[in-house]
Amino acid sequence: MVHRFTASQWLPYPVPFVFAFLADPQNLPGLMPRWQNARVEEVHIVAPPAPANEFRAGKLRGASAGAGSTITLSFRPFPLSPIRLSWEAVISEFAWNDRFCDVQQRGPFAAWRHCHSVKAERRAPGDGTAITDDVSYEMKFGALGERAHSLFMEGQIKKTFAYRQRRMAEIFDRIAPAAMKLAR
Numbered sequence: 001m002v003h004r005f006t007a008s009q010w011l012p013y014p015v016p017f018v019f020a021f022l023a024d025p026q027n028l029p030g031l032m033p034r035w036q037n038a039r040v041e042e043v044h045i046v047a048p049p050a051p052a053n054e055f056r057a058g059k060l061r062g063a064s065a066g067a068g069s070t071i072t073l074s075f076r077p078f079p080l081s082p083i084r085l086s087w088e089a090v091i092s093e094f095a096w097n098d099r100f101c102d103v104q105q106r107g108p109f110a111a112w113r114h115c116h117s118v119k120a121e122r123r124a125p126g127d128g129t130a131i132t133d134d135v136s137y138e139m140k141f142g143a144l145g146e147r148a149h150s151l152f153m154e155g156q157i158k159k160t161f162a163y164r165q166r167r168m169a170e171i172f173d174r175i176a177p178a179a180m181k182l183a184r
Contacts, residue, residue: 002138003136004135005136006132008131009168010129012125014127015118015129017176018172019096021171021175023064023100024065025045026040028071035079036077038073039074040071042071044069044070045064046065046066046091047063047066048065048096067094069090069091070088073087074086087106088105089107089112090102098118098119099117099118109140114134117132131168133164
């Protein structure tokens with residue numbers, strides 16, 4: 001059975017800045033719950049075409065993963081777990097300052113597709129970026145996996161994205177002043 005989850009967030013920073021951060025795979029572990037001890041194990045970057053604006057991802061610290069890039073991540077599936085799970089994803093779509101999608105090649109789900117979309121949006125106190133995470137996924141192990149989804153996984157995904165939104169706001173509040181100076 002295909003499940004779907006959508007989360008939205010607004011940040012008071014310009015689209016090119018937010019998108020460049022999201023498109024850098026090295027930023028992913030910092031957006032995952034700390035108990036997962038997530039780390040990027042391997043990255044194969046396929047550079048996207050240059051963005052149409054003057055703010056370049058390189059003005060942050062990393063590279064942007066364009067379509068065809070692969071990222072292998074490992075993490076603990078539950079607190080204090082002695083084992084780590086590996087997750088390999090490929091960037092299947094990439095459009096600067098609009099969206100990119102990653103698809104699981106190998107990992108804990110039978111299928112996983114996560115699209116990250118951004119758009120400029122004005123809210124009090126000013127201009128910013130609306131971020132939408134749209135996830136569709138399927139559980140492994142048939143009926144047993146569906147039972148685990150209803151008992152645990154659905155809530156865990158919601159908690160993980162709520163954590164991600166809090167962390168993203170914290171990180172942007174910390175890095176934005178220096179990075180925005182570089183963009184000028």
